[in-house]
Amino acid sequence: MDWNKYLNSQRLRSTEREKKGDSRNEFESDFGRVIFSPATRRMHDKTQVFPLTLDDNIHSRLTHSMEVMAIGHSLGLRVVEDKLFLHKTNLKKQDIHRNIPVILKNACLVHDIGxxxxxxxxESVIANYFERFFNNNKEDKFHISNRIELSKLEKEDFTNFDGNAQGFRVLTKLQVLNDAHGLNLTYGTLxxxxxxxxxxxxxxxxxxxxKRGVFQSEADVLKKIIDNCDLKSADEFKRHPLAFLMEAADSICYLVMDIEDGFNKGWYGFDDVKKILVGIPKVxxxxxxxxxxSGLGSEITKMVKLRIxxxxxxxxxxxxxxxxxxEGICEGEYNKELIDDDPNGLSDILREFVGVNVFPKREIQQLELTGHSIITGLLDFYIEFIFxxxxxxxxxxxxxxxxxxxxxxxxxxxxxxxxxFDSLPDYYKLRVIVDFISGMTDQFALQHYQKxxxxxxx
Incomplete structure (x- = not known):
């Protein structure tokens, strides 16, 4: 349990930032890098649950990420003030108060950046597309795959496409200026x-x-983070301890806020939510x-207070x-989501409610199928043209x-x-296509496909 390694403030490339007159530590500098990143800005028009929505009261990927950031920061503050945590780690609150909460702010803000x-x-559309692309060469539009040379692992990067892996690529490679280090964030944040x-x-x-959380193109970067943050156990890579808190912040936000979004849509009322929770004594x-x-606005007031x-x-x-x-987390032996390890099953109850009352709605599914047509069409065009x-x-x-x-x-x-460009390996030509399409906002993807x-x- 080496927290000096977990809170490693070194970077992939030695920093060139001007520190004179800058009172920020390296993790606070990370925050500046991600908050000004174009990839962060583009999340304002990416779907959280409701694609292509014109309702400003419904969450986008950016507003969701900002809320996750707020929860992550709160989790960090609670942890650094927890006496048992300080005792177990032999850390001093004054030494980590500007480290752990800030690292969590950073990680939470960019957790969906890919x-x-x-x-x-x-994500499913891209993965399913490449599953057919590599395994069904008889379709006319997939004949190009016969000429593309990729290893088994490289093919799986596309057939198992995941936003987490794409986000890691965005942070470490794609926010590029004049080298291949992306935003050049600290090992602790990454x-x-x-x-x-x-x-x-x-x-x-x-x-x-x-999931496949890192592509082959970033496998070397993963190895550097594992070595510098001491995240290897036997022959396995283990999670950074703070990744558990980042995951918790994300789950808390999407479970609770998706329910509030459905309420704001008028799909159910406060009493419907109340019914699923009355079995938990404290709730x-x-x-x-x-x-x-009671009175004017009482329904929404109750919902907001319940959310809090x-x-x-x-x-x-x-x-x-x-x-x-x-101890189990740091040894790589704890294998549960933090909020799911609960005898009352609060997170399970919320997850089931969302699964039944939000995601199956026709409005969402219809627009998701629109997204299928757009992403599939863009992949068709660019693969045919690039190859x-x-x-x-x-x-x-x-x-x-x-x-x-x-x-x-x-x-x-x-x-x-x-x-x-023509000399790039086929893997990187496909990588560029997916980088381009996955980085699009919903509206840009729609307009680009139409053109x-x-x-x-x-």
Missing amino acids: NPPFGHFG GAFLKYPNSGQIDKKYLATK KKKIKDLDKT FLISELVKIAVYNFVNHL SESKHYRKRAIGMISGSLIRAALFENGFKKRSD LSGQKIS
Whole structure:
């Protein structure tokens, strides 16, 4: 349990920032880097639950991430003031008060920075597309896959596409200026971001390997973080302890706020939410107090106060489990989400309610299918053009893609000129296409698809 390693403030590349007159520590500098990142700004028009929504009262990926950041910061403050945590780690509050809470702010703000347009369904569209692409060459539009040379692991990066792995690529490579280090964040922040420190086979029995959380293109960066944060146990990579708190902040927000979004949509009322929670004694007592609220606006007042209460309860559960299972977490032996390790099953109840009353709604599913058509269409266009035997099509397709993404792929492979694009390995050509499409906002993806398909010209 080496917290000096967990809170490692060194970077992938030695920092060149001017420190004279700058009172920020390295983790606070990380926050500045991510808050000003174009990838962070683009989350304002990416789906949280409701694709292409014009309702400003409904969460986008950015407002969700800001709320996760607030919860993560609160979790960090509670942990550094917890006497048992300080005793177990032999740390002093004054030494970590500007470290742990800030690292959690950073990791929470960017936890979804790699999510494609149209939310988690967009991830499924990309993964399913490549599953067909690599395994069904008989379809006319997939004939190109016969000419593409990738290893088994490289193919799996696309067939197991995940926003977490794409986010890691965004942070470490794609926010590129003149080198291949991306935002060049600290090892501590990157370690806390890594929900799935896994570039190999998926094993759903364990949290750390539940998904492909790192692509082959960033496997070398993962190794550096593992070494510098001491995240290796035997032959396995283990999670950074703070990744458990980042995960908890995310789960708390999407469980509670998705319910509030559905309420704001008018899909159910306070009494419907109340019914599922009255079996938990502490929540039942709170609801009894809330039921005394009456008058104009009482329904929404009760819902907001219930939301505040539920977040508070889930935060308490997360901190309790983090501190009391700290040894197992640091040894890589604890294998539960913090908020799910609860005898009352509060998170399970909320998760089931969302699964039944929010996600199946026709409004969401219809727009997700619109997202399917858009993402599939964009992949069709760019794969056909980038791998075309005609240099005229290749040139035009390359000209449509963000220059910084092409520059990042060239840097990764030791090339210096844009004209070297054709010399990139097939894996990186596909990587650039997916980098471009996954970085799009919902509206940009829609408009770009309409232009390429001839549905609109301006």
